Amino acid sequence: MEKTWQTILLPAAIIAGLVFLFTVDSAGPPIDEINALEHWLELAVGYAAAAAELIATVVISVGVLRCFVGYIRGLLAHQHVRSNVRLQLGRALALGLEITVASDILRTAVAPTRDDLLILAILVLLRTLLNLFLEQELEAVEARADPPRPS
Secondary structure, X not given: OOOOOHHHHHHHHHHHHHHHHHHOOOOOOOOOOOOHHHHHHHHHHXXXXXXXHHHHHHHHHHHHHHHHHHHHHHHXXXXXXXXXXXXXXXXXXXXXXXXXXXXXXXXXXOOOOHHHHHHHHHHHHHXXXXXHHHHXXXXXXXXXXXXXXXX
């Protein structure tokens, strides 16, 4: 993947625009009551978001444990397993980051406030950029580990 200024500038510009929109104050009427359906929906979405966070934790934890066991096995067998372990850990971290982004989106799905949306935008930006750089690193490690064979 070719690295260009657009890779970083475009997401940063989008987030800057969203931050500007969220800081503009609109004089809308305050909502004092939440109807019963919205209450139950908030409860269900809260449980779904908590489940997504739990799944992300399990995915990352299992990935770390698998990589640790693989690393120890490689050390005992006197094999060079560093790049393979890094790839496995990177994949687990990338999947965990994607699941946490889904969890954050779920948490703000029901009647979000402007502050909720601003926090979501910042979290999604940070996690997406982390995931982008992680994917680029994984591609680089895979390219070094598995060089192209001539036809």
